[in-house]
Amino acid sequence: MTTATTYPTGTAFSYSRTTATALRVLRQLRNDPRTIALMIVVPCLMLFLLRYVFDGSPRTFDSIGASLLGIFPLITMFLVTSIATLRERTSGTLERLLAMPLGKADLIAGYALAFGTLAIIQSTLATGLAAWFLGLDVMGSAWLLLLVALLDALLGTALGLFVSAFAASEFQAVQFMPAVIFPQLLLCGLFTPRSSMHPALEAISDVLPMSYAVDAMNEVLRHTDVTPTFVRDVLIVAGCALLVLGLGAATLRRRTA
Amino acid sequence: MMNISRQRPPDPPNPEPAVRAGHLTVVRGTRTVLRDLDFAVPRGRITGLLGPSGCGKSTLIRAVVGTQAKVTGTLEVLGRPAGDASLRSRIGYVTQAPSVYDDLTVRQNLDYFAAILDPGRPAADRRDHAVTRAIADVDLTSHAGALAGTLSGGQRSRVSLAVALLGHPELLVLDEPTVGLDPVLRRDLWALFHTIAADRGATLLVSSHVMDEAERCQSLLLMREGRILADDTPDALRARTSTDTVEDAFLHLVDEAAGNTAGKETVR
Numbered sequence: 402m403t404t405a406t407t408y409p410t411g412t413a414f415s416y417s418r419t420t421a422t423a424l425r426v427l428r429q430l431r432n433d434p435r436t437i438a439l440m441i442v443v444p445c446l447m448l449f450l451l452r453y454v455f456d457g458s459p460r461t462f463d464s465i466g467a468s469l470l471g472i473f474p475l476i477t478m479f480l481v482t483s484i485a486t487l488r489e490r491t492s493g494t495l496e497r498l499l500a501m502p503l504g505k506a507d508l509i510a511g512y513a514l515a516f517g518t519l520a521i522i523q524s525t526l527a528t529g530l531a532a533w534f535l536g537l538d539v540m541g542s543a544w545l546l547l548l549v550a551l552l553d554a555l556l557g558t559a560l561g562l563f564v565s566a567f568a569a570s571e572f573q574a575v576q577f578m579p580a581v582i583f584p585q586l587l588l589c590g591l592f593t594p595r596s597s598m599h600p601a602l603e604a605i606s607d608v609l610p611m612s613y614a615v616d617a618m619n620e621v622l623r624h625t626d627v628t629p630t631f632v633r634d635v636l637i638v639a640g641c642a643l644l645v646l647g648l649g650a651a652t653l654r655r656r657t658a
Numbered sequence: 659m660m661n662i663s664r665q666r667p668p669d670p671p672n673p674e675p676a677v678r679a680g681h682l683t684v685v686r687g688t689r690t691v692l693r694d695l696d697f698a699v700p701r702g703r704i705t706g707l708l709g710p711s712g713c714g715k716s717t718l719i720r721a722v723v724g725t726q727a728k729v730t731g732t733l734e735v736l737g738r739p740a741g742d743a744s745l746r747s748r749i750g751y752v753t754q755a756p757s758v759y760d761d762l763t764v765r766q767n768l769d770y771f772a773a774i775l776d777p778g779r780p781a782a783d784r785r786d787h788a789v790t791r792a793i794a795d796v797d798l799t800s801h802a803g804a805l806a807g808t809l810s811g812g813q814r815s816r817v818s819l820a821v822a823l824l825g826h827p828e829l830l831v832l833d834e835p836t837v838g839l840d841p842v843l844r845r846d847l848w849a850l851f852h853t854i855a856a857d858r859g860a861t862l863l864v865s866s867h868v869m870d871e872a873e874r875c876q877s878l879l880l881m882r883e884g885r886i887l888a889d890d891t892p893d894a895l896r897a898r899t900s901t902d903t904v905e906d907a908f909l910h911l912v913d914e915a916a917g918n919t920a921g922k923e924t925v926r
Contacts, residue, residue, distance in 0.1 A: 422770075422774075492755075497821070500723050500751050
């Protein structure tokens with residue numbers, strides 16, 4: 402009323418605020434080069450290790466390597482997002498932001514955008530290393546591998562965001578990793594085909610999103626073109642990511658006790 | 659934006675208070691932290707919210723800002739119900755613990771919050787100007803490039819304060835902004851608060867548990883155990899209780915209240 406400038410109230414989605422948030426998250430990471438190095442180098446190192454663990458059976462490397470290209474971004478982004486959001490909650494910056502004209506969607510999209518960018522870099526390097534230097538034999542397009550990796554990263558970001566609402570400390574947040582990720586890792590078909598599991602476990606694996614992430618990677622590995630199964634897998638992973646992002650948004654409360 | 663901050667003609671006194679509470683009650687868990695409060699915070703002045711630690715100051719402040727859940731009764735802020743979306747750009751809020759990003763520099767912190775308040779590329783120059791000025795206001799220009807996490811506690815709380823100064827809020831709500839600062843800095847900050855109230859016509863609600871800060875305020879809310887003991891100017895308060903300091907006045911009021919309840923009980 403007495404202000405000369407009236408600002409938008411910020412309940413709707415704002416492109417500028419979203420990019421500002423993404424830029425801020427990336428700046429935070431840039432001031433922490435060790436985290437970036439770990440996020441980018443560790444997956445490459447693991448693939449390298451895997452390649453020589455399966456030195457005698459390159460076909461096993463193909464299948465596990467392709468699956469891991471989908472799993473790495475999910476795990477990394479899950480960890481980074483859950484800790485980052487938890488820090489945002491505990492440091493009071495979340496309370497401050499929500500008292501400002503920032504939409505919840507801006508904040509979540511900002512995080513997704515920042516970590517998505519990072520996931521692209523991570524996946525490009527890991528996929529490039531696996532395909533060109535470690536001899537990972539992929540029949541489909543490397544772009545499709547990248548697409549799946551990106552969706553997995555989004556799913557990881559979404560899960561991390563959601564889970565951070567239930568963690569009161571960094572210790573708890575880290576413990577959610579084995580609780581949320583490990584069961585999916587065991588049941589996603591990485592170690593043994595899902596069809597040869599106990600029927601009960603197979604049924605559970607049917608509703609876990611990581612199963613479809615790994616499935617999509619294997620489709621790209623074995624087929625030169627885009628198969629209907631691949632499309633289904635990609636849609637399921639994307640749908641899960643959006644669903645969990647929505648749940649995550651619901652955990653951001655402007656008013657807290 | 660900038661021209662209004664400099665020496666504008668004094669507004670006619672606005673009869674509408676900046677904050678008005680009626681039967682304000684806040685419950686946290688099973689505990690009633692604020693019980694049936696009635697008070698008003700006048701516009702364009704510095705109101706001190708004073709009381710011992712744990713008396714409900716932060717809860718009251720969070721209710722005013724609109725981040726506190728389970729608030730009942732009426733609470734109007736700048737003519738709107740507290741927590742209304744339109745208030746978010748009109749209130750500057752400093753939490754008790756400095757809420758800034760430790761892994762960003764002072765300037766990067768302010769750049770981000772400025773982009774939330776005043777978004778978009780066309781506003782870039784205006785933002786830049788506002789950020790530079792906010793950093794100068796809290797005397798951190800020489801530390802603008804330092805990571806917030808490497809600063810001292812007092813410096814970090816000043817970064818947090820600078821964020822609240824962005825965007826010329828009509829109401830500044832500061833939760834214990836001067837805790838742990840050295841006396842010189844404390845004096846400087848109070849001078850800044852007075853400048854903001856006088857030149858920019860802003861209303862300030864400043865909480866503190868240090869009673870001598872009360873002398874620097876133009877009006878006071880004294881709190882104890884979730885209730886308002888007094889809502890007056892420091893002078894009137896001292897005169898009414900015939901004491902020399904606000905601290906003595908506070909003690910006097912506490913004793914008086916205790917005497918009253920004790921009296922009532924003996925009557926019963």
